[in-house]
Amino acid sequence: MNIRVGFGYDIHKLAEGRKFMLGGVQIPGNMGAIGHSDADVIIHAIMDALLGAAGMRDIGNHFPDTDASLKDIDSKILLSKTFSLIKNTGFNIGNIDVTLCLEAPKVSQFIAEMKQILQTILELPSGSLSIKATTNEGMGFVGRNEGVAAYAVAVLFKI
Incomplete structure (x- = not known):
């Protein structure tokens, strides 16, 4: 098959005093995601x-949380390695669409920077990556600001 579609999802708990990375951008504030790596849900969902x-x-198969060398690793490094794996299989990326679910803080001002960083890593032209942010309207784990989640869809095509 020449065209393939993949779906990704990631979720992490939020805690005070943690660095908050989203799409390769550090988001200011007193809350951040808990994880083995830097817990960047956008990058993990894309991967x-x-x-x-x-x-x-x-990603757990390729970058297990039991690997001590990956503790607190920058997810941009993992994304770059993932992109190399994808290219080595003879596929290229058509487009990626991401939805971030986060009650607070609002991140719309950071989306352009996220896109630039991720498009550079993934060698994507402008317009091939979409990042949207929404809330859970106060409902559930994310709505209570206890966590952050991201969903991603990627289209690959055979080179």
Whole structure:
């Protein structure tokens, strides 16, 4: 098949005093995500979507949280490695669409920077990456500001 679609999802708890990375950008504030790496849910969802589309399992298989060398690693490094894996299978990225679910803080002012960083890593032309942010209207884990989640869809095509 020449065109493949993958879906990715990631969620992390939020806690005070943690660095908050989203799409490779540090978001100011007193809350951040808890995780083995830097807990960047946008990048992790993109990675899972890419790996899924390529039929290469998930990020836990390639970058397990039992690997001490990955503790607090910058997720941009993991994304770059994932992109190399994808290219080595003979696929290229068509487009990626991301939805971030976060009650607070508002992140719309950071989306252009996120897109620039991720488009550079993934060698994507402008317009091939969409990042949207929404709230959960106060409902559930995310709505109570206890966590952050991201969903991603990626389209790959055979080179």
